[in-house]
Amino acid sequence: MDGSGWPSLPWGMQVILLCLVFLGSCIGYSAEPIRIGVYSHSTNAAKVSQIVGVFTNILTAEKGFEVQRVDPSTIRAGVLTNLNVLIMPGGSGSKQATNLETPGCEAIQKFVRDGGGYVGICAGAYLASSHYSWSLNLINAKVIDRNHWARGKGNVVLTLTPLGQKVLGHPESEVEVFYGQGPLYGRGTNDTLPAYEELAIYKTEVEKENVPAGVPMGVMPGTTAIARGEYGKGRVICYSPHPEKPFEPVFHLIENGVRWAAGKDPNPVTKEEWAKRPKPGKPEPLDPED
Numbered sequence: 001m002d003g004s005g006w007p008s009l010p011w012g013m014q015v016i017l018l019c020l021v022f023l024g025s026c027i028g029y030s031a032e033p034i035r036i037g038v039y040s041h042s043t044n045a046a047k048v049s050q051i052v053g054v055f056t057n058i059l060t061a062e063k064g065f066e067v068q069r070v071d072p073s074t075i076r077a078g079v080l081t082n083l084n085v086l087i088m089p090g091g092s093g094s095k096q097a098t099n100l101e102t103p104g105c106e107a108i109q110k111f112v113r114d115g116g117g118y119v120g121i122c123a124g125a126y127l128a129s130s131h132y133s134w135s136l137n138l139i140n141a142k143v144i145d146r147n148h149w150a151r152g153k154g155n156v157v158l159t160l161t162p163l164g165q166k167v168l169g170h171p172e173s174e175v176e177v178f179y180g181q182g183p184l185y186g187r188g189t190n191d192t193l194p195a196y197e198e199l200a201i202y203k204t205e206v207e208k209e210n211v212p213a214g215v216p217m218g219v220m221p222g223t224t225a226i227a228r229g230e231y232g233k234g235r236v237i238c239y240s241p242h243p244e245k246p247f248e249p250v251f252h253l254i255e256n257g258v259r260w261a262a263g264k265d266p267n268p269v270t271k272e273e274w275a276k277r278p279k280p281g282k283p284e285p286l287d288p289e290d
Contacts, residue, residue, distance in 0.1 A: 205220035
């Protein structure tokens with residue numbers, strides 16, 4: 001150790017070490033991973049593996065993430081205290097609430113209120129809303145046209161707000177994603193919660209031939225597709241559509257939402273990278289939770 005506080009290394013080695021530290025800070029990864037819990041209450045091991053696998057494919061160790069499965073019993077037992085972000089994926093919001101039971105729902109609320117991050121996708125966005133008796137009231141959002149929640153499935157186009165482009169790291173103002181009957185968000189009326197920030201709205205809706213009989217057309221466009229908000233010291237981001245589905249090359253929308261929920265900077269996609277993205281694959285049937 002010399003008088004400067006540096007270990008006794010050659011000057012050239014000191015420069016290299018400084019560069020490595022600077023590079024690591026620029027990339028945004030750290031030695032401490034972002035610890036993610038992916039919820040599933042399924043008792044089917046293959047289904048659990050499929051659900052968690054979707055997110056381990058996106059949130060890799062190389063990108064600074066550590067992913068594990070959490071279930072109602074582990075949530076009630078306190079597993080969330082070891083995590084940075086909870087992902088509540090697709091399925092059924094009401095069944096998620098039923099399986100969590102009151103202690104599990106309260107554990108999630110406490111986790112976020114104390115500074116944790118919550119990422120709700122489709123069912124998880126229904127659960128986070130302030131609309132239903134079983135909702136967690138994490139984000140001040142109501143569900144528009146709730147009577148026609150089963151409004152069909154298919155690809156739709158989102159318009160991202162300028163804030164949405166920045167937060168989600170997307171290089172363009174529009175993006176095509178898969179929709180699978182997620183909530184159409186509107187402004188809620190819960191005075192104890194702040195207004196949410198709109199990150200994306202629906203520009204188009206499910207094609208008519210894929211819409212069940214009796215569901216009105218023209219309701220979906222203009223409603224909120226992706227929103228973020230604060231709950232206590234924590235962060236909440238909710239997706240009505242499914243950017244995580246493996247047949248659509250838009251995984252960065254999920255990755256950067258998780259980064260924001262964890263209090264980290266985004267990892268944006270450049271226009272050049274987006275132009276070279278793989279073509280969408282063939283849609284696979286959704287395999288919802290039990």
